[in-house]
Structures are given as C-alpha cells and as structure tokens.
C-alpha cells in the first residue's frame with residue numbers, strides 16, 4: 022500500500038490515471054491511497070464549470086487553461102463525460118481541443134467515466150480533486166453538464182462555480198434548474214453574438230437582483246463571452262479570481278471547506294450504502310419473500326423496509 026500514492030506524489034501522471042480508474046470502479050484498494058493523498062492536499066483552488074449540453078464549457082475551459090498558464094499557474098481538469106452516445110462526439114472533441122496543452126507538464130486533463138459505478142461519479146470527482154490537489158496543481162477545474170441534481174452534487178466539490186448559459190435553444194431563466202442557479206457564483210452568457218444574448222444577460226441580472234443577499238455577501242456577476250473567439254475571457258478570469266479572493270476571507274473559506282468535505286463525504290457514503298444494499302438484495306435468498314412479492318401477497322415496500330432494517 023502507498024506505492025501508487027508515492028508515485029503520484031512524485032508527479033507520475035500514469036499512476037494518477039490508474040488511481041482515478043480504481044476510484045471510478047470503487048475498489049477498496051483506492052481508499053488507502055486516497056487517504057494518504059488527501060493529507061497532502063488542501064492547497065489547490067477548485068473551480069466548477071457547468072451549464073447545458075453544448076453551451077461551450079469545454080471551449081471556455083480550454084481558453085481559461087491558456088490564461089491561467091500565462092499567469093504561471095498549473096491546471097488540472099476533470100471533465101465529466103455525458104454517457105449518452107449522442108454526446109460522444111463532443112467528448113472526443115474535448116480531447117482534441119485540449120490537445121494543444123498535451124505537451125505542457127503544467128496541464129492535466131482527465132475524463133471521468135459516467136458508466137459503471139453505482140452513482141459513484143460524484144465520489145470519483147471528489148477523488149480526482151484529491152489526487153490533482155496532492156500532485157500540487159494550483160487550479161483544479163471540474164467540467165460537468167448541468168442538467169440535474171447529480172451535477173449539482175458534482176460542482177458541490179468546488180469552491181467557485183461558473184454557470185454557462187446561451188441564448189440559443191430557447192433557454193430562459195425559468196428553464197435553468199433551480200439547484201444549479203443556487204450554486205452558481207459567476208454566470209456567463211456564452212455565444213454572445215447569438216441573437217437574444219443581451220436580453221438573456223439582462224434577464225439573469227434582474228432575476229438575481231430580486232433574490233435575497235447571499236450569506237457570503239457575494240454578488241453574482243453576469244458576463245458575456247464568445248469562448249470560441251476567446252473574447253470576454255479576461256473578464257471571466259477576473260471574476261473567477263475575484264471570487265477566489267472573496268473566499269479567502271476566512272469565514273467564507275471555512276464554510277466552503279465544510280461544504281466541500283460534506284459533498285465528498287455524502288458521495289462516498291452514498292456509494293457504500295448503495296453497494297451494501299445491492300449486495301443485500303442479491304443475497305436475499307429467501308425465495309418465499311420474492312415469491313410473495315411476485316404473487317402480490319406482499320409488496321416491495323415491506324421488503325425494502327426489512328432490508329433497510331438489516332442494513333441498520
């Protein structure tokens with residue numbers, strides 16, 4: 022034990038990739054290594070980038086990498102791939118686009134698998150952050166499609182969340198998932214040359230204005246960008262650093278650290294409980310219990326309750 026962790030601490034990228042794969046399949050081997058690495062971390066600044074499919078998240082992240090590198094900062098990216106075959110091309114596109122950083126030792130991009138683990142994606146994302154942080158990357162970016170609660174869980178691991186929107190596709194504020202809106206620290210209307218972008222930005226600003234002041238007294242900036250043309254990216258970087266500086270005020274930081282730790286802990290515990298439950302269900306060898314459900318003499322409700330009692 023500890024050999025993978027040692028290699029990773031020495032900067033071995035292949036070892037990092039191996040441990041992420043182990044973490045994704047949630048083998049217990051990963052746990053001890055991650056535990057070691059976690060104790061070496063706590064220095065990386067973490068950024069979440071979320072938004073609807075095709076909003077330009079990867080394009081924006083690519084532009085951010087270049088600017089962060091220009092400031093002398095090292096950057097690791099965990100990109101959560103959508104599992105639907107429909108998005109496969111875009112995912113490949115991610116890799117191609119980010120290839121321009123492929124020879125840069127200060128940049129590491131890793132796709133996170135969405136298949137396989139039992140709802141373990143959020144846990145694995147937290148693990149990837151643990152690994153990149155231990156390797157000494159200054160900035161860790163998590164890219165994930167913002168379509169549901171699981172994505173909100175994923176960005177919960179980060180301390181600054183950038184929400185990308187576009188005026189395309191008829192999206193409007195009402196269509197933006199409330200949970201994602203809750204967690205956004207910076208909003209960017211991307212593809213700003215598209216018709217309706219200004220209206221969209223105004224709409225966002227107005228609805229944010231009507232909301233109560235956040236406990237951390239942070240005012241959410243709404244920016245416009247054209248990621249593919251690299252326009253508006255300096256403003257996005259400034260806003261991001263503004264947010265990170267704001268977080269440095271210790272009262273905010275401790276709340277954020279607690280939220281991040283809670284997100285990771287919840288994700289890990291979720292996986293453990295699910296795995297245990299599946300094992301219990303698979304090992305439910307009393308055929309009469311199944312038979313009763315199949316013949317509708319009893320329901321899955323009482324059976325589930327009984328299994329849960331066993332779990333307790």
Ligand SMILES: Nc1nc2c(ncn2[C@@H]2O[C@H](COP(=O)(O)OP(=O)(O)OP(=O)(O)O)[C@@H](O)[C@H]2O)c(=O)[nH]1
Nearest residue numbers: 073074075076077078079080111166212247248249
């Ligand atoms: N016109 C225009 N196109 C853009 C802009 N940003 C990205 N695109 C294009 O939009 C498409 C999707 O961009 P991606 O960066 O892959 O978007 P994404 O949000 O990462 O997509 P998923 O990860 O699949 O959800 C690509 O064809 C980009 O070239 C922009 O600012 N303007």
Ligand SMILES: [Mg+2]
Nearest residue numbers: 078079115164
């Ligand atoms: Mg993408």
